[in-house]
Amino acid sequence: MSIRIGIYGYGNLGRGIECAIGQNPDMTLAAVFTRRNPADLKIATEGVPVYSADSAAEHKDEIDVMILCGGSATDLPVQTPMLARDFTVIDSFDTHAKIPEHFANVDAAAKEAGNVAIISCGWDPGMFSLNRLYAGAILPEGEDYTFWGKGVSQGHSDAIRRIDGVVDGKQYTIPVQSALDAVRSGEAPELTTGEKHTRECFVVAEEGADIARIEREIKEMPNYFADYDTTVHFITLDELRRDHSGIPHGGFVIRSGKTGKDREHTHIIEYSLKLDSNPEFTASVITAYARAAYRMQAAGEIGCKTVFDIAPALLSPKSADELRKTLL
Amino acid sequence: MSIRIGIYGYGNLGRGIECAIGQNPDMTLAAVFTRRNPADLKIATEGVPVYSADSAAEHKDEIDVMILCGGSATDLPVQTPMLARDFTVIDSFDTHAKIPEHFANVDAAAKEAGNVAIISCGWDPGMFSLNRLYAGAILPEGEDYTFWGKGVSQGHSDAIRRIDGVVDGKQYTIPVQSALDAVRSGEAPELTTGEKHTRECFVVAEEGADIARIEREIKEMPNYFADYDTTVHFITLDELRRDHSGIPHGGFVIRSGKTGKDREHTHIIEYSLKLDSNPEFTASVITAYARAAYRMQAAGEIGCKTVFDIAPALLSPKSADELRKTLL
Numbered sequence: 086m087s088i089r090i091g092i093y094g095y096g097n098l099g100r101g102i103e104c105a106i107g108q109n110p111d112m113t114l115a116a117v118f119t120r121r122n123p124a125d126l127k128i129a130t131e132g133v134p135v136y137s138a139d140s141a142a143e144h145k146d147e148i149d150v151m152i153l154c155g156g157s158a159t160d161l162p163v164q165t166p167m168l169a170r171d172f173t174v175i176d177s178f179d180t181h182a183k184i185p186e187h188f189a190n191v192d193a194a195a196k197e198a199g200n201v202a203i204i205s206c207g208w209d210p211g212m213f214s215l216n217r218l219y220a221g222a223i224l225p226e227g228e229d230y231t232f233w234g235k236g237v238s239q240g241h242s243d244a245i246r247r248i249d250g251v252v253d254g255k256q257y258t259i260p261v262q263s264a265l266d267a268v269r270s271g272e273a274p275e276l277t278t279g280e281k282h283t284r285e286c287f288v289v290a291e292e293g294a295d296i297a298r299i300e301r302e303i304k305e306m307p308n309y310f311a312d313y314d315t316t317v318h319f320i321t322l323d324e325l326r327r328d329h330s331g332i333p334h335g336g337f338v339i340r341s342g343k344t345g346k347d348r349e350h351t352h353i354i355e356y357s358l359k360l361d362s363n364p365e366f367t368a369s370v371i372t373a374y375a376r377a378a379y380r381m382q383a384a385g386e387i388g389c390k391t392v393f394d395i396a397p398a399l400l401s402p403k404s405a406d407e408l409r410k411t412l413l
Numbered sequence: 414m415s416i417r418i419g420i421y422g423y424g425n426l427g428r429g430i431e432c433a434i435g436q437n438p439d440m441t442l443a444a445v446f447t448r449r450n451p452a453d454l455k456i457a458t459e460g461v462p463v464y465s466a467d468s469a470a471e472h473k474d475e476i477d478v479m480i481l482c483g484g485s486a487t488d489l490p491v492q493t494p495m496l497a498r499d500f501t502v503i504d505s506f507d508t509h510a511k512i513p514e515h516f517a518n519v520d521a522a523a524k525e526a527g528n529v530a531i532i533s534c535g536w537d538p539g540m541f542s543l544n545r546l547y548a549g550a551i552l553p554e555g556e557d558y559t560f561w562g563k564g565v566s567q568g569h570s571d572a573i574r575r576i577d578g579v580v581d582g583k584q585y586t587i588p589v590q591s592a593l594d595a596v597r598s599g600e601a602p603e604l605t606t607g608e609k610h611t612r613e614c615f616v617v618a619e620e621g622a623d624i625a626r627i628e629r630e631i632k633e634m635p636n637y638f639a640d641y642d643t644t645v646h647f648i649t650l651d652e653l654r655r656d657h658s659g660i661p662h663g664g665f666v667i668r669s670g671k672t673g674k675d676r677e678h679t680h681i682i683e684y685s686l687k688l689d690s691n692p693e694f695t696a697s698v699i700t701a702y703a704r705a706a707y708r709m710q711a712a713g714e715i716g717c718k719t720v721f722d723i724a725p726a727l728l729s730p731k732s733a734d735e736l737r738k739t740l741l
Contacts, residue, residue, distance in 0.1 A: 101672070104672055104673055104674060105672065108553045108554055108672070109553055129674065181741065184737055184738070184741050185734065185737055185738055188737055205741055210741045212547070212551075212682075214740050214741045215547075215725055216684075217740045218725050218726070218728070218729055218736060218740050219540070219543075219725060219728065221729065221740070222701040222704075222725075222728035222729045222730075223540075223694075223697045223698050223701050223728075224697060225436045225437055225730075226436055269687075344429070344432055344433065344436070344690060344693040344694065344696075344697055345432055345690065345693055346432060346457065349689075350688075350689035350690040350693055351689050352686070352687065352688045352689060352690075352693075352694050352697075353685075353686070353687040353688075354540075354684075354685075354686055355683075355684070355685045355686075355687075356544075356682075356683070356684050357681075357682075357683045357685075358680070358681070358682055358683075359597075359680065359681040359683075360678075360680045360681075361672075361677075361678035361679050361680060362672060362673060362678040362680075365672040365673055365678055365680075366551075366672065366680050368672075369551045369552060369672055369680075370551050373550040373551050376550075391737060391741055392725070392741075393724065393725050393726040393733070393736050393737070393740075393741070394724050394725075394726055394733070395724055395725075396721065396722050396723055396724045397543055397546050397547060397550075397720070397721050397722075397723075397725075398546070398721040398722055400546070400547065400550035400551075401546055401549065401550045402550075402553075405721070405722070406513070408546060408721050409512055409513055409516055409719060409721070410512070410513055412542050412545045412546050412549070412721075413509070413512050413533055413538045413542045413719055413720075413721065
């Protein structure tokens with residue numbers, strides 16, 4: 086009996102979910118829901134229906150878990166509570182500051198309908214959050230550090246593209262090696278985000294554009310670049326396509342803490358990710374948690390959950406016996 | 414209302430638990446239980462009673478969670494099921510091959526008594542197991558690698574000390590850097606334990622002992638050293654005490670896996686520990702899970718649990734709201 090997954094929104098993340106389902110034999114892609122004209126959408130899996138997003142509720146009996154693949158700015162705040170009325174849902178809402186509000190909205194809707202909903206699933210929020218929680222609970226006296234990269238920041242790339250005279254551009258967030266080394270040494274330094282990361286930009290300018298001005302506008306852009314050591318490279322569109330078409334990402338969560346009678350012992354807990362494809366890895370995390378959502382719904386749980394609330398065993402297709410025997 | 418902890422067995426691990434309780438304001442050390450004469454045992458915390466291990470059951474109303482600090486070979490297989498009849502218990506049973514049997518024994522006793530029991534808590538088994546589970550569920554097509562060290566192996570140090578002519582000795586397990594690098598590159602090499610680790614021994618020999626014979630006996634010892642690149646250094650007792658009195662340890666759990674239509678994207682998930690004190694870190698993990706045991710018991714759960722069965726939020730003293738707001 087396969088877990089029937091619905092994908093709601095078919096962009097990079099939705100395609101990643103589709104791939105991940107193919108790697109999990111206990112799951113089946115049951116349907117894709119789109120705001121585009123369903124007849125125009127060609128998906129990778131043969132024989133799977135594509136429905137209009139508006140008609141989702143009509144297909145509630147075909148879907149065990151609906152995975153929402155929209156954006157955090159405007160899609161998910163509306164879609165997740167709405168779909169939680171008819172489905173077990175899971176999303177990757179990643180606007181950290183608005184998580185409590187989103188949680189409350191989704192929780193109310195899911196509880197009213199008697200459904201399970203998982204929000205903010207992926208790697209940050211998600212696996213990085215989990216590691217901050219575990220490490221902090223184990224070493225109560227210590228400091229947490231999160232570094233991002235090396236990876237493409239969509240938001241910063243978009244910011245570059247909005248500058249006058251820019252045809253296209255891509256921004257990499259890069260952790261500062263000396264900051265990483267200091268943290269790993271157990272020194273527990275105080276570091277701003279700008280001291281932990283540099284930003285490297287690859288920019289395609291319009292012919293005849295004032296590249297000195299573009300570089301200045303990037304480097305002086307408040308919030309995005311002004312507080313960072315930022316490097317700007319001007320390249321051709323061909324070079325951008327050839328060398329910068331991937332969506333890699335990753336990062337590090339490190340906690341250093343002290344134990345012992347006189348706090349004389351230092352411990353370093355480090356979790357790191359090195360990802361060739363940010364959306365495909367995020368999709369892989371979500372897909373594992375979709376299994377947990379299905380099981381929690383079957384067990385009669387209701388309401389909104391996050392990675393913090395979910396026992397690890399629920400993510401794995403293996404039985405409890407097998408897990409203890411092979412992985413513990 | 415503080416969680417009242419009992420420590421059953423006051424060796425390195427028990428002393429580590431005592432320190433860790435001092436770092437967790439929601440916990441109190443209620444009593445220490447020892448097989449020695451309680452009058453002879455001086456513990457670090459003032460005003461805490463020391464009782465005979467035999468009398469534990471008489472003090473069941475003074476203890477919320479009993480932490481068992483005995484050894485896996487002969488202590489815990491007997492003690493954990495026995496104490497689970499009267500207490501919420503937690504142990505660090507680490508004989509991987511015997512976990513299913515130990516689980517079954519503890520589960521039966523805990524269920525009969527209506528108690529929660531957590532077994533095999535620490536870092537391996539424990540945090541390393543958790544990371545193997547999470548990473549495997551996220552990247553179903555991939556390979557797991559566990560490296561241990563650099564750290565002191567108690568079992569290998571003991572094996573050296575049993576050799577004729579040896580006064581004392583200490584063995585370090587060291588991960589092979591080239592093997593670590595190959596795994597991190599995503600190559601997914603096949604590696605034996607011996608290809609992943611080297612062993613370095615510091616040995617104090619009796620005066621006039623045949624050190625060539627001792628070195629040969631170490632290097633040829635089956636299971637312990639024969640399959641490894643082993644180095645033996647002869648040093649004085651003063652040097653051993655000066656340079657090798659610590660109990661550091663650590664290691665790496667790495668999974669490399671593939672995603673994408675043609676499995677064209679590689680992802681590396683790495684979890685690592687660098688620990689100045691193996692017993693104090695193990696104690697810190699157990700103490701966090703003691704909080705979870707207390708909460709599960711209070712929620713009416715019963716039976717034997719492992720790190721796989723326990724939702725991460727249960728480890729933290731923070732509320733669910735606070736966790737979502739600050740760590741997600």
